[in-house]
Structure formats: structure tokens, C-alpha cells
Amino acid sequence: MLTSPRNQRMAAVLAFAGLLPFAFTAIPMLPLLTAGHKIYLRQWRWALLYGSLSIVPIPAIAKMVWVASILEGIWYLMQDPEAFDLNFNQDVPADQLAMQTAVAGPINKVLNVTDAVRELDQLRQDGLISEYEFEQKRRRLIDRIG
Structure with a gap:
């Protein structure tokens, strides 16, 4: 399972899902949701950083993490499949x-x-x-x- 290829669209959906806690409440409820795309792409350090920053009680910092997730989702969708594979599927x-x-x-x-x-x-x-x-x-x- 850890060597299965990552899908470009799934990574983008998970990145966009990082906005859900912000859309429903101003307080992030699920740090895993914000870091979901990083976990999926097996970028463990970034996932830890995103998850921990999303639960910081300072709203401006949490919003920056959410904005970064959305921008990354757009970036994943705009990449060619070959470029995505080069960036995220080298270990497959x-x-x-x-x-x-x-x-x-x-x-x-x-x-x-x-x-x-x-x-x-x-x-x-x-x-x-x-x-x-x-x-x-x-x-x-x-x-x-x-």
C-alpha cells in the first residue's frame, strides 16, 4: 500500500477538503483534514506542520494553512500527469x-x-x-x- 501510486485528483480533493473546517466554523476542528493531502502524498513533515499550525488558536495562522492547502490543490490540478508523477510518485x-x-x-x-x-x-x-x-x-x- 505504501508503494501504490498517488492520484493527482485525489491529492487535489484532499487539499480542498482542508477548507471544510474553515467553511463551517472559524475554529479548525480536524487538523487531519487540513493535512490530509500531505499525508496522502506521504510528506510526513509537512503533514505534521500543517496539522499543528491548523490548531493554533491564532486565526490568522490557521487561515494561512488553509489558503496554502487550497493553492496546493489548484497546483496539483494544473500539473501535467507526468510532472505530478515526477514530483510525487518517484518511489512507486x-x-x-x-x-x-x-x-x-x-x-x-x-x-x-x-x-x-x-x-x-x-x-x-x-x-x-x-x-x-x-x-x-x-x-x-x-x-x-x-
């Missing part, structure tokens, strides 16, 4: 990581390439790139899938 065996990305990876690549080709086609139709440039870039994008 390659075969387990490959199984996780085997399902989502190809689908995301095809969707990204499809969108990029549509944008290139629009640029070509608008006369901003030539037919030759369009064909070159389209082939490069399609080569990424295979």
Missing part, C-alpha cells in the same frame, strides 16, 4: 505507475492532440499558417500518439 515501482497511466494516458494524449489539430486547422483557415506548416505540425502531433 515503474510497473505500478505504468498500470495507472496505461488507462488514462492514451485517452488524454488523443484528446490533447485532437484539440491541437483543430486549433491548427483554424489557424490555417484564418490564413495565419500555410498549408505546408499545417501539415508539418499535424504530423508531429500525430507522431506523439504513436
Whole structure:
């Protein structure tokens, strides 16, 4: 279980969950909720720091921890899956990581390439790139899938 790959969306959800105690009351009730994403990502020292700072009776300090959690959740979602894996899944065996990305990876690549080709086609139709440039870039994008 400790070597299973971490999921980018789950880390973001747990980071956003750090706002729940603040949303319902001004006093943090569950320090584990604030440090949940750090525990999930196995960043034990940060989890201890977040948990202990979230129960400090000084509201400004607790709010800073909650804001940091929200910003980290946004950062997790904005990262490419490869960058997330590089940052948080380095200790996971390659075969387990490959199984996780085997399902989502190809689908995301095809969707990204499809969108990029549509944008290139629009640029070509608008006369901003030539037919030759369009064909070159389209082939490069399609080569990424295979």
C-alpha cells in the first residue's frame, strides 16, 4: 500500500477538503483534514506542520494553512500527469505507475492532440499558417500518439 501510486485528483480533493473546517466554523476542528493531502502524498513533515499550525488558536495562522492547502490543490490540478508523477510518485515501482497511466494516458494524449489539430486547422483557415506548416505540425502531433 505504501508503494501504490498517488492520484493527482485525489491529492487535489484532499487539499480542498482542508477548507471544510474553515467553511463551517472559524475554529479548525480536524487538523487531519487540513493535512490530509500531505499525508496522502506521504510528506510526513509537512503533514505534521500543517496539522499543528491548523490548531493554533491564532486565526490568522490557521487561515494561512488553509489558503496554502487550497493553492496546493489548484497546483496539483494544473500539473501535467507526468510532472505530478515526477514530483510525487518517484518511489512507486515503474510497473505500478505504468498500470495507472496505461488507462488514462492514451485517452488524454488523443484528446490533447485532437484539440491541437483543430486549433491548427483554424489557424490555417484564418490564413495565419500555410498549408505546408499545417501539415508539418499535424504530423508531429500525430507522431506523439504513436
